Amino acid sequence: MTAEKINITQINESDEVKKRLFKRLMVFMGAIALLLITAILSLRFGSVSYSTGEIVDALKGIEGSNAKTIVMNIRLPRMLLAIMVGANLAISGALLQAVMRNPLADPGLTGVSTGASLAAVTIMLVFPALTVYVPLAAFVGGCLACLFVYSLAWKRGIDPIRIILAGVAVNALLGGGTSLLSVLYSDKIQGVLMWLNGSIAGKSWYHVRILMPYSIIGIIIGLLCINTSNVLQLGDDAAKNLGIKVSHARIFLSLTAAFLAGISVATVGLIGFIGLIIPHISRLLVGSDYKYMLPVSALLGATLLVVADTAARTVFSPVELPVGILMAVFGGPFFLYLLRRGGAYRV
């Protein structure tokens, strides 16, 4: 009698675990499907809309279809950029949340965004002749700011609180620099505003080709950080006990995150909230195991930016909004909603 009872509870419990695995896989597949659907829709909609059939023809390279030029030369590279940048930013945020052991960490904490901004804005306003080098300068600026934050935070090891404090200080300093330049050169601010608010408009295959290799490398390294991210969730002492060099791990994960954010910012400018909201949503959907959470974050991040970019160019057509503004306007309130809702994962 009792033996039977024990058996039953045992089966129920492993069922629970199986159900969770099933759910995680379903979410993963669902995220892939969602990305595919939104990707196709993003090719269809714009100033001119096409049917899915026309899109397929264009992708097959069938000559004479009028969709071909627009889809292949404008919408496809834009979509690919949105996918890469969205995935990069989401992975970056998720990794930093493991580093800080805090679900509210954001790629901006490392100083990458403000560093990149200051460098890009300096070039655009002070040395406009060098504008072609904006992506390079932004990347270098982001890296330098990140190194600055981490050297300030280093004191016989690296501690999340010190990273946050150093990040806030450096961000304030560099943000001040950007504002100062904007005021001094307020007559030439137009292009700068577009960049500061993040926009994929006008980006072409050229940008895709630049970003693609770095993005692939960054994402692969990010996926290799899964185990370490999980162990860091057990706390410093437990991680050290298991033979993890915690400070090294924190720095490695942070650098990977900064790299992913840096290459993205350098290509399309500042796009906030993806790195914060997407890992949060993924956690609600699949739990805090990075083996599932990180890939789902990448997929959802890509999906969100594809949707946002499509909306940015269609909603107020023919006026095109910077996608960064759209993210802020919808991302902020949505994030507050998530926070209030709480759910399985409490902050």
Add this chain to the structure above:
Amino acid sequence: MIEASRLKIGYDNKIVVEDFDFEIKAGEIIALIGPNGSGKSTVLKVVSRLMKAMAGVVHLDGNDIHRLSTKEVAKKLSMLSQQQITPPDFTVRELVAYGRLPHRQWYETKSQEDEEIIEWAIGQTRLEKLADRYINNLSGGERQRAWIAMALAQRPKILLLDEPTTYLDICHQLEVMELVSRLNKELGITVVMVLHDLNQAVRYSHRLVVIKEGRFVAEGTPEAVLTKDMLRQVYNVEAEVTIDKNIGKPVFMPLGLAYGT
């Protein structure tokens, strides 16, 4: 097994442990005792290389512990801190599986042997029926056992436990103590634990080490260490120490505070 000598340990510039020697011999159970804030956790962190001493060395099997690769150390020694952090949705089995991490390269996945050892560790701590439950939904005693199971999955020769019983009721305290005792007897695991209950320390350990304000006070068999004088000097407590007929070991009964004596 572990030999630490002339340890000087501090946080920032505040020195909290000074001139402390600590020897752990294979096969014994040691209880490290002393008042709150006397430096017990600090000493345990240093001998388990979680923290660096300002001076002095820790030898593990004759080698400086900080020169050994931290992963190699993790195969020989496991330390459970006073407080554990568990993500809200890790199951017992998932937690225990992390104990195998030191035995794998970063590119390897769980082997058949890993799986077997995980199940073995779960069996040793009698968590079979709770293996698929979330850690955060377990009682304090069960949670403590889950973490001990994770430590066991490392297959350590030495287990260091910082206050493994502090937040548990008496039944769960005894459960943990009996588990520790069995691991020592049946598997030959050397155990060092910080305990607050002196009667339990006497009952379950072979040797007591007493620390007060970061300094070594006394060590020896329970009979030699648990005395009225020690209790007065270290804890400021007047107490009666008698030999208990049932277990043949000293037990103490506090009578009152000893301030001003």
